[in-house]
Amino acid sequence: MTRLVVVGSINMDLVTVSPRFPAPGETLLGERFVSLHGGKGGNQAVAAARLGAQVHMVGAVGDDAFGQPLRDALAAEDIDVEHVARIDDCSSGTASITVAGGENQIIVTPGANARVTPAQVEDAREAIARADAVLVQMEIPLETVEATLRIGHALHVPVILNPAPAQRLPSEWLQLARYITPNQHELATLLDADASEDFRTLMRRSPCPVVLTRGAEGAWFREEGEAQHQEGFNVEAVDSTGAGDTFNAALAVFLHEGLPIAVRKACAAAALSVTRLGARGGMPHPAEVDALLARQRG
Ligand code: RIB
Numbered sequence: 001m002t003r004l005v006v007v008g009s010i011n012m013d014l015v016t017v018s019p020r021f022p023a024p025g026e027t028l029l030g031e032r033f034v035s036l037h038g039g040k041g042g043n044q045a046v047a048a049a050r051l052g053a054q055v056h057m058v059g060a061v062g063d064d065a066f067g068q069p070l071r072d073a074l075a076a077e078d079i080d081v082e083h084v085a086r087i088d089d090c091s092s093g094t095a096s097i098t099v100a101g102g103e104n105q106i107i108v109t110p111g112a113n114a115r116v117t118p119a120q121v122e123d124a125r126e127a128i129a130r131a132d133a134v135l136v137q138m139e140i141p142l143e144t145v146e147a148t149l150r151i152g153h154a155l156h157v158p159v160i161l162n163p164a165p166a167q168r169l170p171s172e173w174l175q176l177a178r179y180i181t182p183n184q185h186e187l188a189t190l191l192d193a194d195a196s197e198d199f200r201t202l203m204r205r206s207p208c209p210v211v212l213t214r215g216a217e218g219a220w221f222r223e224e225g226e227a228q229h230q231e232g233f234n235v236e237a238v239d240s241t242g243a244g245d246t247f248n249a250a251l252a253v254f255l256h257e258g259l260p261i262a263v264r265k266a267c268a269a270a271a272l273s274v275t276r277l278g279a280r281g282g283m284p285h286p287a288e289v290d291a292l293l294a295r296q297r298g
Pocket of ligand 1: 009011012013037038039040043094095106108139241242243244245279
C-alpha cells in the first residue's frame with residue numbers, strides 16, 4: 001500500500017450553482033447552495049485515500065463551527081489526522097465557489113491554513129520518513145512549503161509540489177521537489193516568465209521536472225528527455241473543482257508504476273472527479289479508474 005503525507009489546506013467550500021457568472025456589480029439568482037468539505041490539501045488527502053493509499057495529513061482547522069466537521073470528514077476517510085491542529089480564536093479556511101456551466105470561480109480565505117507551521121511538519125518527520133511520497137500545495141505559508149521540501153529532500157522522500165495558487169518561488173526550492181505539477185499559467189508565474197511563452201519552452205526552463213496539466217487536454221511530462229503528451233479523457237463535466245487535486249493525488253499514489261502510467265491514471269482519475277458536484281464528490285475508487293482506462297483503450 002502506498003504511504004503518503006499531505007501537507008496543505010483544509011477549507012469549507014461554500015458552493016453556489018449559478019446559471020452563469022455575474023458581471024462586476026451584478027446580482028444574480030443562484031440555482032442551488034451547498035457547503036462541502038474542500039481545500040487543496042484535504043482534497044488531495046481524500047483523493048489519495050479513496051485510491052487506496054495510507055494517508056497522513058498535516059494542516060489546521062479553526063475553532064469555529066466548521067473546524068471539527070472538517071477534521072472528522074478526513075478521519076472518516078481513514079486519514080491520520082494526528083497532525084491536523086485546531087487553532088483557538090481562529091476561523092477555518094473557507095472557499096466561496098461559484099459553479100456555472102462546469103467551470104468555477106473561487107475566492108479562498110485562509111483562516112487557520114495561514115497558521116500551519118514548519119514546526120508541525122517537523123513533528124510529522126517520522127511519518128514523512130516512512131512515506132513513499134509527500135504532497136504539498138501553496139494555500140499554506142510559504143515557509144511551511146519550504147520546510148516540507150527541505151525535510152522530504154533530507155529524508156530522500158520525493159516531494160510533489162502542486163504550485164497552486166501560484167507565486168514566484170526561489171529556484172533553489174524548486175530543485176528540492178521531485179516533480180512540480182503546475183498548469184501553464186502557474187508555471188509561468190512560478191518561473192516569472194511571460195504566460196504567452198510556449199509551455200514546452202517553459203517546461204525546459206524549469207529547475208525541476210514538470211508534469212504540466214492542461215485541463216480537458218490532459219497532461220505533458222518529460223521522460224528520457226522527450227516531451228510526452230497524455231490525452232485527456234472524455235467525460236461530461238459537472239464541476240471542475242478538485243480536478244487538479246485528484247490529479248496530484250493519483251500521480252503520487254501510482255508513481256511507483258512509472259511516470260507515464262501514473263500520469264495516465266492521474267488524467268483518468270481527474271476526469272472522473274469532474275462528473276459530480278463538489279471537489280470531493282466525484283473522486284474515484286480504483287475500480288472506476290480501471291473501468292475508464294479500459295473504456296478508452298477499447
Ligand atoms: O482545488 C480546489 C480547492 O481549492 C477547493 O476545494 C477550495 O477549497 C480551494 O482551496
